[in-house]
Amino acid sequence: xxxxxxxxxxxxxxxxxxxxxxxxxxxxxxxxxxxxxxxxxxxxxxxxxxxxxxxxxxxxxxxxxxxxxxxxxxxxxxxxxxxxxxxxxxxxxxxxxxxxxxxxxxxxxxxxxxxxxxxxxxxxxxxxxxxxxxxxxxxxxxxxxxxxxxxxxxxxxxxxxxxxxxxxxxxxxxxxxxxxxxxxxxxxxxxxxxxxxxxxxxxxxxxxxxxxxxxxxxxxxxxxxxxxxxxxxxxxxxxxxxxxxxxxxxxxxxxxxxxxxxxxxxxxxxxxxxxxxxxxxxxxxxxxxxxxxxxxxxxxxxx
Numbered sequence: 491x492x493x494x495x496x497x498x499x500x501x502x503x504x505x506x507x508x509x510x511x512x513x514x515x516x517x518x519x520x521x522x523x524x525x526x527x528x529x530x531x532x533x534x535x536x537x538x539x540x541x542x543x544x545x546x547x548x549x550x551x552x553x554x555x556x557x558x559x560x561x562x563x564x565x566x567x568x569x570x571x572x573x574x575x576x577x578x579x580x581x582x583x584x585x586x587x588x589x590x591x592x593x594x595x596x597x598x599x600x601x602x603x604x605x606x607x608x609x610x611x612x613x614x615x616x617x618x619x620x621x622x623x624x625x626x627x628x629x630x631x632x633x634x635x636x637x638x639x640x641x642x643x644x645x646x647x648x649x650x651x652x653x654x655x656x657x658x659x660x661x662x663x664x665x666x667x668x669x670x671x672x673x674x675x676x677x678x679x680x681x682x683x684x685x686x687x688x689x690x691x692x693x694x695x696x697x698x699x700x701x702x703x704x705x706x707x708x709x710x711x712x713x714x715x716x717x718x719x720x721x722x723x724x725x726x727x728x729x730x731x732x733x734x735x736x737x738x739x740x741x742x743x744x745x746x747x748x749x750x751x752x753x754x755x756x757x758x759x760x761x762x763x764x765x766x767x768x769x770x771x772x773x774x775x776x777x778x779x780x781x782x783x784x785x786x787x788x789x790x791x792x793x
């Protein structure tokens with residue numbers, strides 16, 4: 491059953507997933523969503539996300555005909571734990587998904603990311619998936635369980651100065667076969683913190699996996715900082731390597747998209763202006779400083 495699905499508009503696409511997994515259609519905490527900066531809730535208790543080990547990992551980059559992703563084997567990730575921020579447990583990284591869409595002539599709107607910020611998409615989205623090692627014995631069990639998964643996301647935009655780690659991934663991806671069958675290549679050394687461009691500022695909400703069975707077990711963390719990638723990477727990958735039209739799930743709308751999204755963006759400004767010696771635990775409504783930072787950091791021009 492896990493081999494029938496894809497991200498197309500046809501009978502195997504997101505619109506049909508609910509036939510096999512009802513939660514995909516009826517769930518109240520489904521992902522991805524559009525994040526509106528004016529509705530963000532400021533939470534000063536959101537500390538930076540922490541990776542306890544700066545060691546590099548090795549990974550297996552795979553093109554399976556519908557996704558481009560990196561598998562992080564257990565013997566490579568066993569010492570690396572993610573914690574902090576909204577997370578109450580420690581999580582072990584297992585996969586990295588790279589969401590992309592082919593460039594379209596005359597189309598100025600990016601459309602590769604799963605999430606949107608203020609109704610704007612990005613050219614891509616890189617997602618680090620990790621599972622709860624305090625409560626669950628393995629990745630499979632964690633996917634179906636409360637607080638089982640964290641997905642840390644960094645947006646991608648076309649531009650220059652692609653990071654060394656991101657360049658490494660794209661160079662390896664160009665060596666994969668253009669096939670519907672899984673094609674693998676080993677990446678011997680990856681630094682997860684640099685690859686994801688960790689930022690102390692982020693947005694977070696409770697959501698779901700964006701593939702079947704859409705389990706609502708995910709804490710999403712979206713960094714308030716995008717990464718740049720050269721347009722030639724997209725052109726080369728979709729010309730020579732990737733067969734899918736896109737690998738992103740349809741944006742959730744309606745009841746399922748109504749979510750409390752918290753943020754610590756603008757924490758330093760809030761802290762400097764606070765006169766309280768013991769701040770409360772209240773989540774503060776987003777203010778002008780926060781809205782400015784969200785739009786400015788993501789390069790979203792105000793109209």
